[in-house]
Amino acid sequence: xxxxxxxxxxxxxxxxxxxxxxxxxxxxxxxxxxxxxxxxxxxxxxxxxxxxxxxxxxxxxxxxxxxxxxxxxxxxxxxxxxxxxxxxxxxxxxxxxxxxxxxxxxxxxxxxxxxxxxxxxxxxxxxxxxxxxxxxxxxxxxxxxxxxxxxxxxxxxxxxxxxxxxxxxxxxxxxxxxxxxxxxxxxxxxxxxxxxxxxxxxxxxxxxxxxxxxxxxxxxxxxxxxxxxxxxxxxxxxxxxxxxxxxxxxxxxxxxxxxxxxxxxxxxxxxxxxxxxxxxxxxxxxxxxxxxxxxxxxxxxxxxxxxxxxxxxxxxxxxxxxxxxxxxxxx
DNA sequence: CGCACCGA
DNA sequence: TCGGTGCGG
Numbered sequence: 375x376x377x378x379x380x381x382x383x384x385x386x387x388x389x390x391x392x393x394x395x396x397x398x399x400x401x402x403x404x405x406x407x408x409x410x411x412x413x414x415x416x417x418x419x420x421x422x423x424x425x426x427x428x429x430x431x432x433x434x435x436x437x438x439x440x441x442x443x444x445x446x447x448x449x450x451x452x453x454x455x456x457x458x459x460x461x462x463x464x465x466x467x468x469x470x471x472x473x474x475x476x477x478x479x480x481x482x483x484x485x486x487x488x489x490x491x492x493x494x495x496x497x498x499x500x501x502x503x504x505x506x507x508x509x510x511x512x513x514x515x516x517x518x519x520x521x522x523x524x525x526x527x528x529x530x531x532x533x534x535x536x537x538x539x540x541x542x543x544x545x546x547x548x549x550x551x552x553x554x555x556x557x558x559x560x561x562x563x564x565x566x567x568x569x570x571x572x573x574x575x576x577x578x579x580x581x582x583x584x585x586x587x588x589x590x591x592x593x594x595x596x597x598x599x600x601x602x603x604x605x606x607x608x609x610x611x612x613x614x615x616x617x618x619x620x621x622x623x624x625x626x627x628x629x630x631x632x633x634x635x636x637x638x639x640x641x642x643x644x645x646x647x648x649x650x651x652x653x654x655x656x657x658x659x660x661x662x663x664x665x666x667x668x669x670x671x672x673x674x675x676x677x678x679x680x681x682x683x684x685x686x687x688x689x690x691x692x693x694x695x696x697x698x699x700x701x702x703x704x705x
Numbered sequence: 706c707g708c709a710c711c712g713a
Numbered sequence: 714t715c716g717g718t719g720c721g722g
Contacts, residue, residue, distance in 0.1 A: 390706080393708065394706050396706095397720080397721090398719095402722085403720095403721060403722040405722055406722080410720080410722090411721090412721095415706075415707075415708095415721070415722070416706055416707075419708075420706075420707075423707080501712050512718085545707090546707095547707065547708095550711080575706050586722095671722070673722070674708095674721075677708070677709090677721085
């Protein structure tokens with residue numbers, strides 16, 4: 375992926391840092407004032423690594439969530455509250471493993487953390503974009519407009535939003551990951567290409583959206599009871615659309631939690647904005663990065679300085695190369 | 706999650 | 714150079 379730009383769902387990435395960068399008992403990294411810094415550590419070091427590998431990340435931040443997502447966001451809030459209670463209980467009985475698990479599950483990103491993250495990226499000269507609504511949709515839009523080579527996310531939504539190329543597990547270290555236990559597994563980056571997927575499946579993007587709606591999406595998480603990936607795909611493949619399946623008596627559209635037309639529209643016509651010009655690397659503001667990380671949040675100066683040096687070298691090479699221009703469309 | 710360090 | 718470990722903030 376050298377010389378490529380990847381539009382990354384920032385919330386998705388930062389949230390994962392926040393959940394994962396913790397001590398075995400679930401304590402996150404904090405500065406001397408007790409403020410959480412896990413997200414800054416993850417964002418900083420991973421971004422430096424990506425730049426060193428010649429990948430330019432474009433971080434896309436969420437805006438106002440669509441009204442339809444309200445229920446799901448409320449549900450997630452409740453799950454987090456329960457996780458918080460489970461964390462307290464695990465702490466009482468000194469169950470360190472459960473502590474970590476529930477601390478990760480109850481992690482939440484504050485507005486302050488989002489502001490800090492944007493400030494850090496700005497100081498690093500790394501482009502970021504504010505989405506009007508869903509970050510995932512805007513990241514896909516930037517890609518579709520030819521301003522990034524792919525979308526980077528752990529979620530599959532961008533494919534439904536029409537992104538041609540999705541990168542999952544975008545890390546440099548080829549890092550290990552724990553499913554639930556203390557078992558670490560090798561995780562490799564994964565490239566998914568929409569047109570290849572659709573060709574192999576023999577369906578259109580509209581039909582893939584129908585499959586997703588049966589299985590469940592952020593806007594209607596339950597989907598239709600009884601439908602997982604296999605049955606959903608078979609049904610759509612056989613009848614062509616959810617309406618046709620309903621007419622054949624194989625499906626009751628009122629089993630969807632939300633109106634079908636509205637659900638489809640969320641993926642086919644998401645609220646996105648064009649971005650002006652190219653999304654390129656800017657200048658590294660060494661002073662600001664040091665002030666933010668070292669002075670304000672007690673990062674180790676030598677570590678930050680050495681990462682900054684690696685980054686500056688990488689960025690000058692990247693900006694010098696011609697691969698950076700807007701020609702990196704997928705065609 | 707990623708860095709630094711260590712021993713093989 | 715690689716995998717394991719412990720700490721980072």
